[in-house]
Amino acid sequence: MAIKIKSDAIWLDGKLTPFEDSKVHVLTHTLHYGVAVFEGIRAYRSAEGRPAVFRLKEHIRRLFDSAHIYMMEMPFTPEQLEQACIDTLRANKLAEGYIRPLAFYGAGSLGVGAVNPVQVAVAVWPWGAYLSEEGLKRGIRAKISSYARMHVNVQMVRSKCSGQYVNSFLANREAALGGFEEAILLDTDGYPSEGSGENLFIVKNGVLQTPPLSSAILEGITRDSVLRIARDLGIPIKEEKFTRDSLYLADEAFMTGTAAEVTPVREVDHRTIGKGEAGPMTKKLQAAYFAAVKGAEPRYLEWLSPYQV
Ligand code: PMP
Numbered sequence: 001m002a003i004k005i006k007s008d009a010i011w012l013d014g015k016l017t018p019f020e021d022s023k024v025h026v027l028t029h030t031l032h033y034g035v036a037v038f039e040g041i042r043a044y045r046s047a048e049g050r051p052a053v054f055r056l057k058e059h060i061r062r063l064f065d066s067a068h069i070y071m072m073e074m075p076f077t078p079e080q081l082e083q084a085c086i087d088t089l090r091a092n093k094l095a096e097g098y099i100r101p102l103a104f105y106g107a108g109s110l111g112v113g114a115v116n117p118v119q120v121a122v123a124v125w126p127w128g129a130y131l132s133e134e135g136l137k138r139g140i141r142a143k144i145s146s147y148a149r150m151h152v153n154v155q156m157v158r159s160k161c162s163g164q165y166v167n168s169f170l171a172n173r174e175a176a177l178g179g180f181e182e183a184i185l186l187d188t189d190g191y192p193s194e195g196s197g198e199n200l201f202i203v204k205n206g207v208l209q210t211p212p213l214s215s216a217i218l219e220g221i222t223r224d225s226v227l228r229i230a231r232d233l234g235i236p237i238k239e240e241k242f243t244r245d246s247l248y249l250a251d252e253a254f255m256t257g258t259a260a261e262v263t264p265v266r267e268v269d270h271r272t273i274g275k276g277e278a279g280p281m282t283k284k285l286q287a288a289y290f291a292a293v294k295g296a297e298p299r300y301l302e303w304l305s306p307y308q309v
Contacts, residue, residue: 034164040059044293047296061078089309131181142195152215198220199223203250207236211241
């Protein structure tokens with residue numbers, strides 16, 4: 001769900017800057033050619049009211065991995081950017097919300113291969129359930145996209161690069177205009193890979209299954225958290241591709257993402273999945289995930305970076 005964004009301050013190139021002044025030139029290289037790397041991170045308030053960022057280190061690690069793939073020299077260290085996330089949350093007095101670090105090539109030269117100075121921004125804003133509260137509870141309706149997920153040698157699927165999101169944009173708009181909440185993209189071999197901004201899971205006969213990291217998916221941090229939680233709960237796991245029709249025949253399906261959290265899928269291509277509601281394993285994993293992000297599960301406290309507003 002898209003929302004209008006306004007905040008007090010954005011961290012830009014090392015300084016907290018008023019929202020209105022956080023601007024770039026129209027000849028910003030990235031605006032033309034799409035080479036920026038970014039992250040989506042969430043902070044949650046615990047039941048006791050203490051705020052913490054969920055898996056901050058892993059997200060900043062992935063930001064640097066994305067930059068490495070694109071040979072983008074980051075002008076800050078991972079520690080500086082972790083601190084920038086916390087500082088921006090504090091500057092906006094946000095005890096819960098979404099964090100968007102973005103590193104991009106600024107203005108100067110143009111031409112596809114021009115390498116301009118790298119600029120870095122961190123914005124934060126309050127963001128509720130990405131696929132709606134209703135979707136989180138009851139599940140969403142999804143459609144297999146007419147657009148395929150990029151082949152692993154067409155785009156660098158392991159990176160969160162802005163330009164790659166034109167693929168997601170096409171799929172997401174097509175699904176929304178068709179009356180669905182999200183798209184599911186097949187890979188170029190025809191196997192379900194992921195949503196426009198989420199990883200995909202199915203449950204069949206008590207086994208949890210998700211496409212493997214060797215396929216054309218983003219290595220989702222929520223995917224990793226859910227797999228770890230499932231393992232700790234003793235749930236059998238298969239990281240293997242599955243066919244489109246095994247998605248139709250699944251007992252349960254759900255999507256994971258920092259924005260989407262753990263969202264049940266109740267229908268795909270007009271076929272009801274299981275009972276057409278959030279299934280029992282989905283509910284169990286969703287509850288455990290929310291407990292983890294909110295600091296209610298001691299064994300996952302290592303995933304939290306607490307801060308004060
Ligand atoms: N796939 C894509 C294409 C995404 O954009 C995202 C969101 N970052 C995900 C999967 C889920 O990743 P994560 O759980 O790290 O947010």
